[in-house]
Amino acid sequence: MLDVRNVSASYGAIQALQNVSLQVPRGEIVALLGSNGAGKSTTLNAISHLIEPSAGEIRFDGELISRAPSDDIVRRGLVQVPEGREVFKDMSVRENLELGAFLRKSARKEIADDFERVYTMFPRLKERSEQRASTLSGGEQQMLAIGRALMARPRMILLDEPSMGLSPLLVEQIFEIIQRLNREQGLTILVVEQDVRLALRVSTYAYILENGEMNLHGASKDLLNDPAVRRAYLGV
Ligand SMILES: Nc1ncnc2c1ncn2[C@@H]1O[C@H](COP(=O)(O)OP(=O)(O)O)[C@@H](O)[C@H]1O
Ligand SMILES: [Mg+2]
Secondary structure (H helix, E strand, O other): OOOEEEEEEEEEEEEEEEEEEEEEOOOOOEEEOOOOOOOOOHHHHHHOOOOOOOOEEEEOOOOOOOOOOOHHHOOOEEEEEEOOOOOOOOEEHHHHHHHHHHHHHHOOHHHHHHHHHHHHHHHHHHHHHOEHHHOOOOHHHHHHHHHHHOOOOEEEEEEOOOOOOOOOHHHHHHHHHHHHHHHHOOOEEEEOOOOHHHHHHHEEEEEEEOOOOOEEEHHHHHHOOOHHHHHHHOOO
């Protein structure tokens, strides 16, 4: 469903990505791993065309999207949940969700259905729909950021460190939701995660970036048992 080929990107003189390739099959959860500064967010931002890659090609559903504007990419059904959630703190939960449906403003009935779907998935957001987003806990803000992405009716989402700053219990809850979205709604997911063990447990396939280059990749269950991965990333 997503095919990233030989993508490079830089910020001025800093080369952030070099020849990065990855594939995400339809209906699967794929993990993108690597330490701080490895280029994970840059990879997602290149896919969403929030930054301009200097080389490479990106295809979604077989169509070239690397030159498409980012709103067009959202319209095609590929939606990013940014690092640090980036919800609009002064707006209510409901208003934040409405913004997720911004590109489909005309379809009132559909949007009402989507509110129902998101509120069923996240009852906590329903209870707090008129509350300002700034008053939500970190975990609730992450739910809101995911809910906002779902309002765009995505077929695939890019999740950038959904567990950042959350307690272990909340991380478990967020990942349960991620797995449910995949299982129950068939959502294809590319998830960036620092907790390598957790990410390998929930994904079918994983890629590990190091210094802007793809260091290794493989089926998640193989990586979990790979001695080199266990030494370098799992502290075993
Ligand atoms: N806006 C920016 N301007 C300059 N350098 C950046 C910018 N964003 C990221 N970088 C650099 O690019 C590299 C990759 O960053 P990033 O993709 O954010 O890593 P990760 O998400 O894996 O932690 C890092 O060296 C980082 O310092
Ligand atoms: Mg990042």
